[in-house]
Amino acid sequence: MKAKHQRLTLALLALVALVGAGLLGTYALQDQASYFYTPSDIVAKKPEAGTPIRLGGMVEEGSIEPSADGVTVQFIVQDGTARQKVTYTGITPDLFVEGSGVVADGRLDANGMFVAETLLAKHDENYIPRELEDIDMTSGEYKTETLVQ
């Protein structure tokens, strides 16, 4: 094979790979990227039941309610203006407590209940999930006992 041809084949291969990757990437992103919602977003945008979404906010004080089976828990996520009921079956994360930040992946069911598949709590007392940074924490329920001044 001549040098020119070889370089051309390689360049073409690389181009095909690149375009393929781009297409694959956009396709997968369109289908699989889930948007982040706060309880007020859910009120405003009304996502369809069954679409995978990510919900974030603060666990309302006094809202955590265990159910009879001992492994399901219901609670309310709020962002100062709106509230969203959430149900989760599983062991809650180590740092999941009332008045603390939480991010839940899941979907809304037909009755407007958010069924969470995974729960992420804020990991330590210094750390706020990225999605929660913009939420107004002035409701007084979120304790800002940060160590780093």
Add this chain to the structure above:
Amino acid sequence: MIAETGLIALWLAAALALLQFALGAIGLRTGRDDYYAAIRSVAVAQGLFVALSFLLLIWLFLRSDMSVRLVVMNSVSVKPFIYKFSGTWGNHEGSMLLWVTVMGLAGAFIALFERSLKTRTLVATLAAQAFISLGFYAFLLISSNPFERMFPVPADGQGLNPLLQDPGLAFHPPTLYFGYVGLSVAFSFAVGAMITRDVGAAFAKAMRPWVLGAWIFLTLGITAGSYWAYYELGWGGWWFWDPVENAALMPWLAATALLHSVTVLATRDGLRAWTLMLAVVAFSMSMIGTFLVRSGILTSVHAFAVDPERGSFILALLAIYIGGAMALFALRVGTVKEGSRFELVSREGALVANNLLLSVILGLVFIGTLYPLLVEAVTGDKLSVGPPYFNLATGPLALMLVAVMAAGPLLRWRRDNPTALLNRISIPILMTAAALFALALFTTDMSVLALLGLALAIGVGVASLAPLWKRNLRRTPLHTYGMVIAHFGIAVALAGMACESSFTEEKLVAAKPGDEIAVNHWTLKFEAIEPVAGPNWTALEARMTAQYGDGALHQITPQNRMFAAAQTQTSEAALLTRWNGQLYVVLGDGDSEGRWQVRVWWKPFVTWIWYGGILVALGGFLAMIGRLRRGYKQRKQREYAEAIV
């Protein structure tokens, strides 16, 4: 005084790095030999001073010197020795100092031991290395001084994040940093070679051990990190496509590609420009990884602090280094002479396919990791890209890559015959087909990806051993063994992943002491809940016995820990490892009726994922030793021949 000495040592090291860069730049311009001689000693001195500075920081942590701000923030006097030690780098400032220390030591190492490279290229490499270090010194000294004092001196420190109090942390971040820094050395070599227009087999041979070394550390770091997340987070998963995981995976993908292309350059003197490009990309990925983790722009346990100043600083460094290297590449790529040629069906062809697939996977991971940040910056929408995207986008490509991996080592360099290849690889193909058939017949609801993965793993496992077929095993070079073991490790890990994702069984119950829980062939008897105490924590521990069929009884004790200093709780999963899998038990919260949440998984062959990772690293290690030994022998022979002449 220790803190001040440390700071002075750090300043001196920074000054020496500046001197090293200046000597290199002037030396290259004037071509004077005395500059060349001086730059080696300066590089060694710089390495020693920065190492001294880091040792003093460790000393401060071990003494629990509460007049130093960093120690106060990240340590506490009642804490096991090992966590005081590892606390040194379990925070932003300390980990940056560790980074620059490893970089300084790597520079010293090159200055002392690198003999095969042309002097001019070596000088350019050391100057480039000093230039990179300078950015990090500036970063430390301007915006994150680890030796800052604190007044008034508090009575005790704040403690270390409990999730990070684990033997895994002692080794995980440094391992990754060794990898990142190794890639920075490869990058310096590439820059050096571009400056002196000395791109060829000799340059590739000098660079290869560093790429291999970096790659081994990254492999180990990712394997260890995956296992750490698996047992410490208590979610039973081993890879979450968390941006921080991707931050380590992206340099690994680039390093894997570089490792294979540098072999083509060293052996056949082909793929010159591409190898240079990959060296630039691999280091860029290390920098981006550092940026993602250190700037705190991500949602993750690793982002210890949210501090935009630091993020911008790293971003600026990233722009300077990567932009500079890309510009240099664009200027010099025209002068890089074309390497030797090859046919498409050849070892080189397979390695090009490997490089293309790895680059595409890297691109997809890169898009998925940065896309949410980009969207948020542009539109303000918050978006998350998770496992469904990454699995769908990269899974099929990864399987193709593994298939190429089986065929590549069985091909000859330069040119080969496609039918001959088919002959050589017929047995593995038949085995894969048989496995595919059997799995499709006897298993239900396996995902397509897992099905293909497991079948492919069986065939590839066999094919990876084929290069040793009919060879004199005693005369086979060490680096061939390295390749075989590393490729076999990939097959082992792939089998583990496919089994774990297809055959895991899970049970979640609220149980009282005295209850029995059955999962697969296991019976768990929940005997009691008892309080226990450790050095800096108290815990509730569930005492359970586990029995496989009618087999022996095993004691297992999952815990719920409370850390006194940080006022936080973590659950310690209990693991029971058998040859064919792992039993994974997590204790949750108790309720008013005396029931406790217990989650049990039986994960067949899950350990193979990490055994595979270790095999891959071991293969890399053997290859590195083999290459270094051969290089040393060849140099001795050359010197001997020159002495005779």
